[in-house]
Amino acid sequence: MFLGFLGSQEAPLLGDAAVHIQHFIDAPLFEMGGLPINLLFLFESAIFLLVLALFSHTFMLVMQKRVLTLMPLDPGQQYAVARVLSYLIFALGLVVGLQSLGLNLNSLVVVGGALGLGVGLGLQAVVANFVAGLILLLEQPVKLGDRVEVGDTYGDIVQIRGRSTWVRTNDNVVIIVPNSDFINQKVTNWTANDRQVRISVPFGVSYRSNPVKVRDIAIDIARKHPDVMSEPAPEVIFLDFGDSSLDFELRIWTITQVQTPLTLKSDLYFAIFDAFGKADIELPFPQRDLHLRTISEPAAKVLNSPTIVPES
Numbered sequence: 001m002f003l004g005f006l007g008s009q010e011a012p013l014l015g016d017a018a019v020h021i022q023h024f025i026d027a028p029l030f031e032m033g034g035l036p037i038n039l040l041f042l043f044e045s046a047i048f049l050l051v052l053a054l055f056s057h058t059f060m061l062v063m064q065k066r067v068l069t070l071m072p073l074d075p076g077q078q079y080a081v082a083r084v085l086s087y088l089i090f091a092l093g094l095v096v097g098l099q100s101l102g103l104n105l106n107s108l109v110v111v112g113g114a115l116g117l118g119v120g121l122g123l124q125a126v127v128a129n130f131v132a133g134l135i136l137l138l139e140q141p142v143k144l145g146d147r148v149e150v151g152d153t154y155g156d157i158v159q160i161r162g163r164s165t166w167v168r169t170n171d172n173v174v175i176i177v178p179n180s181d182f183i184n185q186k187v188t189n190w191t192a193n194d195r196q197v198r199i200s201v202p203f204g205v206s207y208r209s210n211p212v213k214v215r216d217i218a219i220d221i222a223r224k225h226p227d228v229m230s231e232p233a234p235e236v237i238f239l240d241f242g243d244s245s246l247d248f249e250l251r252i253w254t255i256t257q258v259q260t261p262l263t264l265k266s267d268l269y270f271a272i273f274d275a276f277g278k279a280d281i282e283l284p285f286p287q288r289d290l291h292l293r294t295i296s297e298p299a300a301k302v303l304n305s306p307t308i309v310p311e312s
Helices: 002-006 012-026 039-070 075-100 105-139 179-184 211-224 261-278 297-304
Strands: 030-032 035-037 147-150 153-160 164-168 174-178 187-189 197-205 235-241 246-254
Touching (some): 075 105, 105 153, 105 164, 105 179, 153 174, 174 179, 197 261, 211 235, 211 261
Antiparallel strands (some): 030 035, 147 187, 164 174, 235 246
8 A cells, every 4th residue: 555655646756766665575586496585475474474373372372271181181291282282283384374375395395405504504402402392292201390300400390392491490590401401411300200209318326325216206206297298107227337426317208398308308307406305315426536656755744644734
């Protein structure tokens, strides 16, 4: 409409400019599959891709929150299915859109060659992360909501995207981890089977303590904590005769403090310290015996004297 106005009698002076603009927009920049590519085609393609991306994302959200919640799938599986379906919708829409614009799909071989060249020039990491993301969604070694440890990162998976996975730590900090790290590195999944996690609480007492009494008190403390599971039951393991202590380990199971194991251990340590103090169970401290093979005569006299009087 605007270009028509520029070429109308109401704007005779701008007619030549309108013709030049129209010619500039329609002028082919290059050809692909026999289809001339001009600025108007690029603009329409950009709008089409934007609409297609929004549609596939909306489709994923509707599937995840409205449809898949009615199926017997856990949240991680629901997210994986919705994400894969959105990728398929985007790919199918892209093929249909290119055909509707008159593009010969055989020419995509050229595009594939260009992509291969791009991969060779530095896109290996991007492609590797995208492929790793598909593997994570399909194979599900880790899934949404899992408590994982990869490298120095420890936290809950909150999103699995095409290139990266978002891990939220206990500090409420989101660390973006490349998907390939979950494929190429050793990953600890604390909740792969279920949300039950065993936590070990090591402690020691002096050699004058009764080990049976120590065991009973520690188990009683664990049973009274609201976040410690009664089944599997808490247990105390006698680990070793240490240099200065009898070494024990309290092993408990929890399902409510998977994200905060240090808080649970702190609660148990506070309770152990208080209970052992009331029961006269001494906590250990380093002890060393010093044996002197040779000593000078003046020093021996000083050490053997009953009292040492400081000089005035």
